[in-house]
Amino acid sequence: MxxxxxxxxxxxxxxxxxxxxxxxxxxxxxxxxxxxxxxxxxxxxxxxxxxxxxxxxxxxxxxxxxxxxxxxxxxxxxxxxxxxxxxxxxxxxxxxxxxxxxxxxxxxxxxxxxxxxxxxxxxxxxxxxxxxxxxxxxxxxxxxxxxxxHCDHAAAAFRAWLRERYGGLDALNDAWTTAFWGQHYSDWAQITPPRATQYLPNPAQALDFRRFVSDEMLAHFTEQRDLLRELTPGxxxxxxxxxxxxxxxxxxxxxxxxxxxxxxxxxxxxxxxxxxxxxxxxxxxxxxxxxxxxxxxxxxxxxxxxxxxxxxxxxxxxxxxxxxxxxxxxxxxxxxxxxxxxxxxxxxxxxxxxxxxxxxxxxxxxxxxxxxxRIPAPVDGPLAEAEVAILWDEEAWWAVQGPGLPSTEIDYLAAVEQAHRVLWRQGVPACFAHPSHDLPAYRAVLVPSLYPISDEAARNLTAYVEGGGTLVVSFFSGIADEHTRIRPGGYPGALREILGIRVEEFHPLDEPVELPEFGQATMWSEIVHLDGAEAVARYPGGGPAVTRHRHGGGTAWYVSTRLDDSGYARVLARAGLAGSGVPGVEVVRRQDLVFAVNHTEDEQPVPVHGTDLITGRPVGGRLGPGRYVVVRL
Amino acid sequence: MxxxxxxxxxxxxxxxxxxxxxxxxxxxxxxxxxxxxxxxxxxxxxxxxxxxxxxxxxxxxxxxxxxxxxxxxxxxxxxxxxxxxxxxxxxxxxxxxxxxxxxxxxxxxxxxxxxxxxxxxxxxxxxxxxxxxxxxxxxxxxxxxxxxxHCDHAAAAFRAWLRERYGGLDALNDAWTTAFWGQHYSDWAQITPPRATQYLPNPAQALDFRRFVSDEMLAHFTEQRDLLRELTPGxxxxxxxxxxxxxxxxxxxxxxxxxxxxxxxxxxxxxxxxxxxxxxxxxxxxxxxxxxxxxxxxxxxxxxxxxxxxxxxxxxxxxxxxxxxxxxxxxxxxxxxxxxxxxxxxxxxxxxxxxxxxxxxxxxxxxxxxxxxRIPAPVDGPLAEAEVAILWDEEAWWAVQGPGLPSTEIDYLAAVEQAHRVLWRQGVPACFAHPSHDLPAYRAVLVPSLYPISDEAARNLTAYVEGGGTLVVSFFSGIADEHTRIRPGGYPGALREILGIRVEEFHPLDEPVELPEFGQATMWSEIVHLDGAEAVARYPGGGPAVTRHRHGGGTAWYVSTRLDDSGYARVLARAGLAGSGVPGVEVVRRQDLVFAVNHTEDEQPVPVHGTDLITGRPVGGRLGPGRYVVVRL
Amino acid sequence: MxxxxxxxxxxxxxxxxxxxxxxxxxxxxxxxxxxxxxxxxxxxxxxxxxxxxxxxxxxxxxxxxxxxxxxxxxxxxxxxxxxxxxxxxxxxxxxxxxxxxxxxxxxxxxxxxxxxxxxxxxxxxxxxxxxxxxxxxxxxxxxxxxxxxHCDHAAAAFRAWLRERYGGLDALNDAWTTAFWGQHYSDWAQITPPRATQYLPNPAQALDFRRFVSDEMLAHFTEQRDLLRELTPGxxxxxxxxxxxxxxxxxxxxxxxxxxxxxxxxxxxxxxxxxxxxxxxxxxxxxxxxxxxxxxxxxxxxxxxxxxxxxxxxxxxxxxxxxxxxxxxxxxxxxxxxxxxxxxxxxxxxxxxxxxxxxxxxxxxxxxxxxxxRIPAPVDGPLAEAEVAILWDEEAWWAVQGPGLPSTEIDYLAAVEQAHRVLWRQGVPACFAHPSHDLPAYRAVLVPSLYPISDEAARNLTAYVEGGGTLVVSFFSGIADEHTRIRPGGYPGALREILGIRVEEFHPLDEPVELPEFGQATMWSEIVHLDGAEAVARYPGGGPAVTRHRHGGGTAWYVSTRLDDSGYARVLARAGLAGSGVPGVEVVRRQDLVFAVNHTEDEQPVPVHGTDLITGRPVGGRLGPGRYVVVRL
CATH class of the missing domain: 3.20.20.80 (Glycosidases)
Structure with missing residues (x-):
């Protein structure tokens, strides 16, 4: 094929x-x-x-x-x-x-x-x-x-989805904290999609509506899929x-x-x-x-x-x-x-x-x-093994788009993209994982701004660290449960124990501050108390900014502010995740092939030798500006 | 208590x-x-x-x-x-x-x-x-x-409120200048809240609707209040x-x-x-x-x-x-x-x-x-006497939020806040008054950007100056009547006589200009003719910018542009309103107590001696950074 | 009169x-x-x-x-x-x-x-x-x-207008390219004004709606006009x-x-x-x-x-x-x-x-x-002859306001205003013409960003150049037909032949670049291939930026980027359109009168002599700051 x-x-x-x-x-x-x-x-x-x-x-x-x-x-x-x-x-x-x-x-x-x-x-x-x-x-x-x-059909379907999810109204009222602003629902008929209202909407309702929209569209997809499978099984x-x-x-x-x-x-x-x-x-x-x-x-x-x-x-x-x-x-x-x-x-x-x-x-x-x-298609089966997983969770993204957060500048996508970009530029093979996925295969797991986290996912991350993994958690993670209810007793509730810290206060930054070794910190800062962890970097005022905690067999890092790419790369290096790649030169293994792409405007060294499948020419460890080769291992 | x-x-x-x-x-x-x-x-x-x-x-x-x-x-x-x-x-x-x-x-x-x-x-x-x-x-x-x-219930109530206010449609049409753009009302049923319309709304309608909304909500409040008073008289x-x-x-x-x-x-x-x-x-x-x-x-x-x-x-x-x-x-x-x-x-x-x-x-x-x-509650009765009153009128604020003003940058709240802030930083006790309030008790009355002013209020201010008061009026005051109809014959219509000036034109500024003594003037300027007043400061082009007029037993100042805090403070100083306070150190008398609060990060002198009720410690004329004391006179 | x-x-x-x-x-x-x-x-x-x-x-x-x-x-x-x-x-x-x-x-x-x-x-x-x-x-x-x-009356009238324009639905579907996104109309009743929809609207529908709105308002006007003509013929x-x-x-x-x-x-x-x-x-x-x-x-x-x-x-x-x-x-x-x-x-x-x-x-x-x-009114009849015509077409303006263009910064009005301003400052008498107007009388015709152009108009411009005219076309002209369908085969489709070029790609600019002789180029650039034309200026990368093409008896210029006023003036000068006027001094002939207006703050020379009709004073070739005169020839 x-x-x-x-x-x-x-x-x-x-x-x-x-x-x-x-x-x-x-x-x-x-x-x-x-x-x-x-x-x-x-x-x-x-x-x-x-x-x-x-x-x-x-x-x-x-x-x-x-x-x-x-x-x-x-x-x-x-x-x-x-x-x-x-x-x-x-x-x-x-x-x-x-x-x-x-x-x-x-x-x-x-x-x-x-x-x-x-x-x-x-x-x-x-x-x-x-x-x-x-x-x-x-x-x-x-x-x-x-x-x-947001029509009445959607409202009816949303209610049906909620009944399925919560069983009863008590569970829903609890999950949505409807006690706030007195929006306790006494009948399913009272529940609507988050239509225009006078002031801030309920963040848990908004999040569930987004979950519902995803599921409802999926139901539409699977209806067609099932029919097509029936008609054309292969x-x-x-x-x-x-x-x-x-x-x-x-x-x-x-x-x-x-x-x-x-x-x-x-x-x-x-x-x-x-x-x-x-x-x-x-x-x-x-x-x-x-x-x-x-x-x-x-x-x-x-x-x-x-x-x-x-x-x-x-x-x-x-x-x-x-x-x-x-x-x-x-x-x-x-x-x-x-x-x-x-x-x-x-x-x-x-x-x-x-x-x-x-x-x-x-x-x-x-x-x-x-x-x-001239390039073979991948065959069915695993493609390659990634060393590092970055957690990716669309529900967390939706939650951060909710009303009234401590800062309007928290940007989930940007945080995940930064984690990926820093690895990519160093040539560290990365993949993404859901917080509930099986993680032990990874050398490290990065957790950018994962605001809500379920108990199950928290247990999963804990087991990963206890089993010897390296976890790098960024600010505003683990704060809330899956209904965006804040976990009490000090942030980041679900991850306090493995991180060995207790965050008392969030202080979004108006102006950047400098951290020793890790450079500029922007947008966000926290008052972090060490509770087993050690401070790897401190804010100008003396409070911990980056921490490390040995927990079970592994290590959990915490970055309580937003670093720029080089600062974040230094944290990863300290956590043992420095790569040896040339920035802009991509070398990717796929089954029995190695792909190399030079995105820069200069000739660059690449650790690839053999014959380029595309041109049939030899590849000898260097790649011209903008060039690419595919070599069979 | x-x-x-x-x-x-x-x-x-x-x-x-x-x-x-x-x-x-x-x-x-x-x-x-x-x-x-x-x-x-x-x-x-x-x-x-x-x-x-x-x-x-x-x-x-x-x-x-x-x-x-x-x-x-x-x-x-x-x-x-x-x-x-x-x-x-x-x-x-x-x-x-x-x-x-x-x-x-x-x-x-x-x-x-x-x-x-x-x-x-x-x-x-x-x-x-x-x-x-x-x-x-x-x-x-x-x-x-x-x-x-803006629903039909609100429309009906608005109409009832307008009937009460105006008696007949002729008075309403006149007050709202419905002749402009031919919106003469011939039946009460034609009047609605200011709903979405094709182009600019009628400013008088918009203002009356805001008055109505306040009164209508007040009617809701008083209904509950009256019932509660009946049930729990005390x-x-x-x-x-x-x-x-x-x-x-x-x-x-x-x-x-x-x-x-x-x-x-x-x-x-x-x-x-x-x-x-x-x-x-x-x-x-x-x-x-x-x-x-x-x-x-x-x-x-x-x-x-x-x-x-x-x-x-x-x-x-x-x-x-x-x-x-x-x-x-x-x-x-x-x-x-x-x-x-x-x-x-x-x-x-x-x-x-x-x-x-x-x-x-x-x-x-x-x-x-x-x-x-450790601090006694205030007892019922007067708290302290303020020296200076600043006029505050929510109707004027709403009027300045109307359509089509000569500048979109006129900011009523900012103007009033500036007047208060300048006094506060100098330790001059200030309070607020409505334009129709009894004013003689005040050493001075500040009038920031009071765009509409009723005849009654204009008479009140006139009587205050004639009785010996000091009035400091800022630009865009006294221009209109309570229906936002402009008073003809030269601005600021209702205050021309006491200010001894006649303003012929408004010239909002694109760029700041410098005034001698009073510093930067921004956002607004006027062509002011002296008509009894003297020029205290002039624009670079030579026209009066700040004027003073002795009228009856008092003095009326006019500031025809926006000054920064220090410029406005200099006007107040020239008007005899300089305070002796240390900026950021607040000393406030309340009945038989004196409160002192140091908002600065340095120790500061305070004119307070005695025993701090909070700590029981002596107060000797100095206050540490961020500290506060309460002393009985 | x-x-x-x-x-x-x-x-x-x-x-x-x-x-x-x-x-x-x-x-x-x-x-x-x-x-x-x-x-x-x-x-x-x-x-x-x-x-x-x-x-x-x-x-x-x-x-x-x-x-x-x-x-x-x-x-x-x-x-x-x-x-x-x-x-x-x-x-x-x-x-x-x-x-x-x-x-x-x-x-x-x-x-x-x-x-x-x-x-x-x-x-x-x-x-x-x-x-x-x-x-x-x-x-x-x-x-x-x-x-x-956008109401139902408007929808019905819009449909009637479309029937008149297109005859049948096939022609309409073709003109509107309804095949894109599958919006093929099978019944007139399906067509509405461009009401709120989920994603980008159809640009041809939007343009036709604007044409309809103009015609529909014109129908309202002519109804009153006809009645008034009947009642008051003179x-x-x-x-x-x-x-x-x-x-x-x-x-x-x-x-x-x-x-x-x-x-x-x-x-x-x-x-x-x-x-x-x-x-x-x-x-x-x-x-x-x-x-x-x-x-x-x-x-x-x-x-x-x-x-x-x-x-x-x-x-x-x-x-x-x-x-x-x-x-x-x-x-x-x-x-x-x-x-x-x-x-x-x-x-x-x-x-x-x-x-x-x-x-x-x-x-x-x-x-x-x-x-x-003291100034006679113009008598009925021609006023004066303009040397240069600038094309002006409201339909082109509306088209540029449509969705999804290659740059959001293309500004039709600004482009036309610039063409006029540059002529005005040099004292070159200018007028405006529709693309389908008779053009031979003009020394030159300027074509700023005329995105859509009908076949008829394209033929008109071609005939103008072939007949000896000078045409100066700016970027993003001649691209589409009157339904905003892009003319295939290379931009600017309808004008390729007379311009002697073929534009392969558009590259809107993030940053300005410098052109020799013509100064800064902003906002837009193109990959231009010469196909008979010569390059008058080239981009830093070497591609033609400004071109000239002798075609038939005339010359057609192309400016493939946005120049500032002085750069555009230099193009016009190279095309033989330099004027001798003093910037800010306007001399306009109207029938047997010459008007001169000095908009500057200095005395200026003017080529006007005689007696000023307004003041009765002699005019001797100079005009004071801000002054104006009217002289009979």
């Missing part, structure tokens, strides 16, 4: 006469898989129950004839206008009670019965029609699940995760339900920052997939986030792609094949840009296709 | 087994009064007309047994979820027409009949049950009144004022209706800025109370406003408390006794912090309790 | 006893035309079909007796409150579905039948009553048309254009329907910037009027936009007025005669300020009136 290569292909955006050129160009580029139909619902079912599959038949036949397989989409992410008109109760309602209108994508309520029925109907129709088509390689359900709704069913800051999905939980973990990756930075973010995204995907192969379902030939869009610099498309393949992606896919002429994302770059095939971008796309043909 | 000491106590947030520890800790801290039940409605009346008083009986019995009295709350600030469900028409509606949902606090329409009835029902039930309970010391109606509503009825920037209450008017003025004080600054704001808040309360005792109902052991929350620095809790007591507070109360584990304000600090009683904060709370026991 | 002089006169804002003084002051100021009744609907028709014309009769009689003519308003811009109450379906609905309320101005839906009927009713009533009144000089329909509505019917950034009118199209182009001009800058903006506005008006006379319907004696309002500096009122008259305004009109005491715009300055007639402003108003009496 070769690596997949391709992207979203939306032939309905173009006149039929373009299709033949598309297939010819795909073949020139080495494309062997395209995602078809993500936004085709209105073209496939132009009115309720009436189908117009002819055009799609022709597209699939054309592709099959060209040797290109299809990741066939279930187009539920964008219901047709006729559906909205017939079922206005299935349109999204905002927290202010505004019922949104079609005309964009994602305008649906995942709890609306009409939407659920219509989803299954189009799924069945597509499944039945194309299950035996030779092009059909995979099912792609929906697109970037992420629409919370074909993988996946959906593409969006990694945006507004992500409303618990990816650990979802990854147990998809046949193939698939992500969309759009870095917000440029240059080296983008390379680091790419590694971060790919390591997340690899971790969600349980250390086994997965798929980069979307990336772009350009940068699309922020106020300015631009093509990626020469070489970046390939380097980013290799970063994903090195970490276990079964292919390299883009959104989208041909840049659209119109529509809201007409400026989203394509594999074939507006300029057409006579362009640097398309030439790089072709060269990349050629390179990928 | 000792000073009250305590805070909001919300036992329903904790399991019953914690209550005994609470009372023990309260006794350790010297607590003798707690506010109970502010947010307990849903626990006291779990469904319409059904009461569950048992738990509150037990709490009050426990407290009474511990010698702790209760400020018993009427919990109308947070209706139960069942109430909202049964009476959706009693939920708040925003100006955009969004009907808010329960789940937070303050979600009600004070004009909704169902809410008014429910309020009286729970008031009667509590009054009847606890009127004879030995713990009952005071009634605390509602909490921080401040929810405007017990004071109060409510706690919120001093926030969004304050929607005319505190002068309300202070005539409460049995005891009570305020919540949460400074937005830190350190010396917080100390100044504390003095400001306490002087406002003292003034609203007519120069007689009042109560600090809420403060916090930490800073809660702004992007970063933190505990107050060592000593600040006591110093802030003393500032209030020195100005006539009958006690020192906090929100809340025990920091909550959950809920929207779980990070609001408590007297007992999350860390528990073994903490600096709780130790300071105990020490403060001990100190307060 | 003398020049008109006056302003909006709203006597209903004042007691009747003020009216006589108004007329006396108008006569003192030389006022000969006032706009009456713009916001008088509620005073003229206090309930449906009942009229109270008595007061207006008296006003018009008074004015007529004073020799002052009236621009009589049709007051449809501000329906009375009774109308809103009777027809809530005629109130504006926002894209979020919020139905706005009266209380301001402009709250109506121009598509609501009730509003259309009511408009015609009041128009007929006014027309019939005043058609023979001696004061009636002109009809002034509505005021600053500009209220889009009287001009106009409406006043608002030039604000939110302008929602296609002024080229409207200008074919009004009897007299009339604009409101409120510069946002101060000093020299305001003078440049004034010239810009007047040149737009002149161009919209087809190079023939028009009318400045509103300006102000002060600056009213931005955070700070202030009177104009001494002399500015006259200089700005002369700029308009020099460019063909038939008069000088202000909003409003007397500054209002109350209402939302009480701080909008008047000809008679709050201070009253004893004021610098009123003295300048009187002096201006005197000066205008």
């Amino acid at each position: 070769p690596l997949w290569y391709g992207g979203d292909y939306n032939p309905e955006q173009w006149p039929e006469e373009v299709w033949a050129e598309d297939v010819a160009l795909m073949r020139r580029a080495g494309v062997n898989l395209v995602t078809v139909g993500v936004f085709s619902w209105s073209r496939l079912e132009p009115s309720e129950g009436r189908y117009t599959f002819g055009w799609l038949d022709r597209v699939l036949d054309l592709l099959a004839a060209g040797g290109i397989r299809v990741d066939l989409a279930i187009p539920t992410a964008s219901p047709p206008p006729w559906f909205s008109l017939a079922h206005p109760d299935a349109l999204t309602v905002t927290r202010d009670g505004v019922r949104l209108t079609h005309g964009s994508r994602d305008t649906y309520c995942v709890s609306a019965p009409a939407y659920r029925e219509a989803s299954l109907r189009i799924t069945r129709a597509l499944g039945e029609r194309y299950r035996d088509h030779p092009a059909t390689a995979m099912w792609h359900v929906h697109n970037e699940y992420g629409t919370p709704c 074909v993988s069913v996946t959906t593409n995760y969006v990694l945006a800051g507004w992500a409303c999905v618990d990816h650990w939980k979802w990854s147990r339900e998809v046949d193939l973990v698939a992500i969309d990756d759009y870095p917000s930075g440029r240059g080296m920052a983008a390379a680091g973010q790419t590694a971060f995204a790919a390591d997340l995907a690899r971790s969600w997939a349980g250390g086994r192969p997965w798929l980069l379902m979307e990336q772009a030939t350009g940068y699309v986030l922020g106020p300015r869009k631009a093509p990626k610099e020469p070489g970046e498309i390939a380097r980013h792609s290799l970063q994903h393949v090195a970490r276990g992606s079964k292919g390299v896919m883009f959104f989208q094949w041909r840049a659209s002429r119109g529509g809201a994302e007409q400026w989203h770059p394509g594999m074939v840009p507006h300029t057409g095939p006579d362009s640097r971008v398309f030439r790089e796309v072709c060269a990349l296709g050629e390179a990928l043909e | 000792p000073l009250w000491y305590g805070g909001d106590y919300n036992p329903e947030q904790w399991p019953e087994e914690v209550w005994a520890e609470d009372v023990a800790l309260m006794r350790r801290a010297g607590v003798n009064l707690v506010t109970v039940g502010v947010f307990s409605w849903s626990r006291l009346e779990p469904s319409e007309g059904r009461y569950t008083f048992g738990w509150l009986d037990r709490v009050l019995d426990l407290l009474a047994a511990g010698g702790i009295r209760v400020d018993l709350a009427i919990p109308t600030a947070s209706p139960p979820p069942w109430f909202s469900l049964a009476h959706p028409d009693a939920l708040t509606v925003t100006r955009d027409g969004v009907r808010l949902t329960h789940g937070s606090r303050d979600t009600y329409c004070v004009s909704a009949p169902a809410y008014r009835e429910a309020s009286l029902r729970i008031t009667r039930a509590l009054g009847e049950r606890y009127r004879d309970h030995p713990a009952t010391a005071m009634w605390h109606v509602h909490n921080e009144y401040g929810t405007p509503c 017990v004071s009825v109060t409510t706690n004022y919120v001093l926030a920037g969004w304050a929607c209450v005319d505190h002068w008017k309300w202070s005539r209706e409460v049995d005891l003025v009570a305020i919540d004080d949460y400074p937005s600054g830190r350190g010396m800025a917080a100390a100044g704001q504390t003095a400001f808040a306490a002087d406002l309360a003292r003034s609203w109370a007519g120069g007689r005792p009042w109560l600090l109902m809420e403060q916090a052991t930490g800073y809660v406003l702004g992007p970063r929350k933190a505990p107050k620095e060592p000593g600040e809790i006591a110093r802030h408390s003393l500032q209030h007591v020195a100005r006539g507070s009958k006690g020192v109360m906090f929100f809340q006794w025990r920091a909550s584990r959950g809920g929207a304000e779980q990070w609001h600090p408590g007297m007992v912090p999350h860390t528990g009683p073994d903490s600096r904060v709780f130790r300071e709370v105990c020490a403060l309790g001990e100190a307060l026991e | 003398p020049l008109w002089y006056g302003g909006d006169y709203n006597p209903e804002q004042w007691p009747e006893e003020v009216w006589a003084e108004d007329v006396a002051l108008m006569r003192r100021a030389g006022v000969n035309l006032v706009t009456v009744g713009v916001f008088s609907w509620s005073r003229l028709e206090p309930s449906e079909g009942r009229y109270t014309f008595g007061w207006l009769d008296r006003v018009l009689d008074l004015l007529a007796a004073g020799g002052i003519r009236v621009d009589l308003a049709i007051p449809t811009a501000s329906p009375p409150p009774w109308f809103s109450l009777a027809h809530p379906d005629a109130l504006t609905v926002t894209r979020d579905g919020v139905r706005l309320t009266h209380g301001s101005r402009d709250t109506y839906c121009v598509s609501a039948p009730a509003y259309r009927e009511a408009s015609l009713r009041i128009t007929r009533a006014l027309g019939e009553r005043y058609r023979d009144h001696p004061a009636t000089a002109m009809w002034h329909v509505h005021n600053e048309y500009g209220t889009p509505c 009287v001009s019917v106009t409406t006043n254009y608002v030039l604000a950034g939110w302008a929602c009118v296609d002024h080229w199209k409207w200008s074919r329907e009004v009897d007299l182009v009339a604009i409101d001009d409120y510069p946002s800058g101060r000093g020299m910037a305001a003078a440049g903006q004034t010239a810009f506005a007047a040149d737009l008006a002149r161009s919209w009027a087809g190079g023939r006379p028009w009318l400045l319907m509103e300006q102000a004696t002060g600056y009213v936009l931005g955070p700070r309002k202030a009177p104009k500096e001494p002399g500015e009122i006259a200089r700005h007025s002369l700029q308009h008259v020099a460019r063909g305004s038939k008069g000088v009109m202000f909003f409003q005669w007397r500054a209002s005491r109350g209402g939302a715009e009480q701080w909008h300055p008047g000809m008679v300020p709050h201070t009253g007639p004893d004021s610098r402003v009123f003295r300048e108003v009187c002096a201006l009136g005197e000066a205008l009496e």
